[in-house]
Amino acid sequence: NAKVGKLTEEELASDVSRHVGRYAVGTRNSNGERLVNFLAECDLFACNTAFQHPSRHITTRTGWLKDRASSKPHATKPVYSQIDYILCRTRSKRILQNARSYGGASLKSDHKIVVATINIGKPYLVHREKPSRRRYNVSRLTSNKDAQHSYASALSSRIDVADYEADTTPTTKLRSLMKVIKETAEDAIGIKKSTRSQKPQ
Numbered sequence: 001n002a003k004v005g006k007l008t009e010e011e012l013a014s015d016v017s018r019h020v021g022r023y024a025v026g027t028r029n030s031n032g033e034r035l036v037n038f039l040a041e042c043d044l045f046a047c048n049t050a051f052q053h054p055s056r057h058i059t060t061r062t063g064w065l066k067d068r069a070s071s072k073p074h075a076t077k078p079v080y081s082q083i084d085y086i087l088c089r090t091r092s093k094r095i096l097q098n099a100r101s102y103g104g105a106s107l108k109s110d111h112k113i114v115v116a117t118i119n120i121g122k123p124y125l126v127h128r129e130k131p132s133r134r135r136y137n138v139s140r141l142t143s144n145k146d147a148q149h150s151y152a153s154a155l156s157s158r159i160d161v162a163d164y165e166a167d168t169t170p171t172t173k174l175r176s177l178m179k180v181i182k183e184t185a186e187d188a189i190g191i192k193k194s195t196r197s198q199k200p201q
Contacts, residue, residue: 001029001031001061001081001083002029002031002032002034002035002083002085003026003027003028003029003031003032003081003082003083004020004024004028004032004035004036004046004049004082004085005024005025005026005027005028005029005032006024006025006026006027007020007022007024015040016036016040018040018045018090019036019039019040019043019044019045019046019090020036020039020045020046020049021045021046021049021050021051022049022050023049023050023051023052023053023058024046024049024058024082025055025058025059025082026081026082035085039087043089043090043091044087044088044089044090045087045088045089045090045092045093046085046086046087047085047086047087047088047096047099047116048060048082048084048085048086048099048100048101048114048116049082049085050093050096050099051098051099051100053100055080056080056101056103057100057101057102058082058100058101059080059081059082059101059112060081060082060083060084060085060101060111060112060114061080061081061082061083061084061110061111061112062078062079062080062103062110062112063078063079063080063081063110064076064077064078064079065077065079083111084101084111084112084114085114086099086114086115086116088116092118095118095119095120096116096117096118097117097118097119098116098117099114099115099116099117100114100115101113101114101115102114102115134182134186134191135191135192136182136185136186136189136190136191136192137189137190137191137192138189138192139192140189140190141189147188147189150188151184151185151188151189154184154187154188155180155181155184155188158180158183158184159177159180
């Protein structure tokens with residue numbers, strides 16, 4: 001049974017808070033430490049540690065221990081713990097609206113039901129907008145000899161003065177060359193204006 005436990009001030013300021021919310025309860029045990037490491041390794045988040053609720057809606061299991069303070073020989077007392085979690089990808093935290101436990105269910109179990117509420121109604125949370133591509137005004141190169149000469153001359157000069165370190169890898173050299181080509185094209189022939197209609201704000 002994994003208890004991730006309440007985060008310390010140091011953990012709240014560290015990467016641990018990326019995977020565990022500030023409203024977890026209890027003290028972390030060895031299994032809880034393994035769970036936290038698993039969350040970090042798989043980039044997951046424990047949903048029902050992120051929302052503030054009464055403790056009865058945060059704890060997920062009710063156990064019983066012998067009550068040594070009682071004079072009755074078989075007296076017991078309840079012990080509440082949080083050992084059940086709903087996990088999601090950390091990038092999906094933005095669609096979380098709530099997560100909590102519910103007691104009182106007619107089940108043959110000492111565990112509570114844990115429920116998370118999400119909102120997938122916003123399209124941008126599901127479909128990421130692709131970054132717009134730069135399109136260069138290459139028509140100038142095919143129809144304007146002055147532009148051809150200007151571009152070829154500027155590109156040749158920039159390539160000649162480009163600084164390539166001796167230990168630079170071929171991949172890095174290629175990226176540097178492509179950067180020079182794009183910067184020269186932008187200066188010499190310009191960026192082609194988009195013909196797509198603008199989306200309403």
